[in-house]
Amino acid sequence: MTPVRSLARAMxxxxxxxxxxxxxxxxxxxAAAAKPVTDKMAPLLQKAHPNFxxxxxxxIRLNAAVQVGAGLMLATWRFxxxxxxxxxxxxxxxxxxxxxxxxxxxxxxxxNNEIHTLKNLGLFGGLLLAAxxxxxxxxxxxxxxxxxxxxxxxxQRAVRTARREARxxxxxxxxxxxxxx
Numbered sequence: 679m680t681p682v683r684s685l686a687r688a689m690x691x692x693x694x695x696x697x698x699x700x701x702x703x704x705x706x707x708x709a710a711a712a713k714p715v716t717d718k719m720a721p722l723l724q725k726a727h728p729n730f731x732x733x734x735x736x737x738i739r740l741n742a743a744v745q746v747g748a749g750l751m752l753a754t755w756r757f758x759x760x761x762x763x764x765x766x767x768x769x770x771x772x773x774x775x776x777x778x779x780x781x782x783x784x785x786x787x788x789x790n791n792e793i794h795t796l797k798n799l800g801l802f803g804g805l806l807l808a809a810x811x812x813x814x815x816x817x818x819x820x821x822x823x824x825x826x827x828x829x830x831x832x833x834q835r836a837v838r839t840a841r842r843e844a845r846x847x848x849x850x851x852x853x854x855x856x857x858x859x
Contacts, residue, residue, distance in 0.1 A: 698745030762808035
């Protein structure tokens with residue numbers, strides 16, 4: 679865990695913890711912008727699980743709570759790779775609901791929403807890098823390949839040992855047959 683990695687993760691997670699906390703305390707300020715997106719997601723959520731909340735403010739609170747929790751996990755290196763993926767997933771509905779530049783007719787509002795969309799894309803990219811970062815340790819792919827290679831070499835040694843033992847047994851049996859007895 680290098681100081682640069684620790685600082686970068688804390689900086690990356692900061693916006694999620696702060697904005698998630700604000701949205702958790704005050705979800706109704708986002709409800710009007712989020713309503714079109716949550717209305718489209720409600721049937722999918724009901725299909726996934728009938729007891730899942732579909733009210734706009736409940737979904738805003740849920741997304742905010744996930745952002746706070748996953749942001750803290752990313753900052754403290756607790757399950758940081760899955761937390762980074764979860765945070766990346768929370769950015770998608772936030773960007774679609776909060777910054778729909780494709781719907782703006784006003785050039786100033788359109789420009790502002792384009793900038794926020796690009797900012798969120800940058801955060802998304804940073805989160806993908808954080809999700810891929812192994813913290814300087816070998817990744818699962820390398821460790822799996824290393825274990826497979828180790829197992830293969832162990833099996834080859836075991837086969838050589840078994841063949842050697844078999845040759846010794848055959849020689850011992852041949853010697854035993856030659857002895858008078």
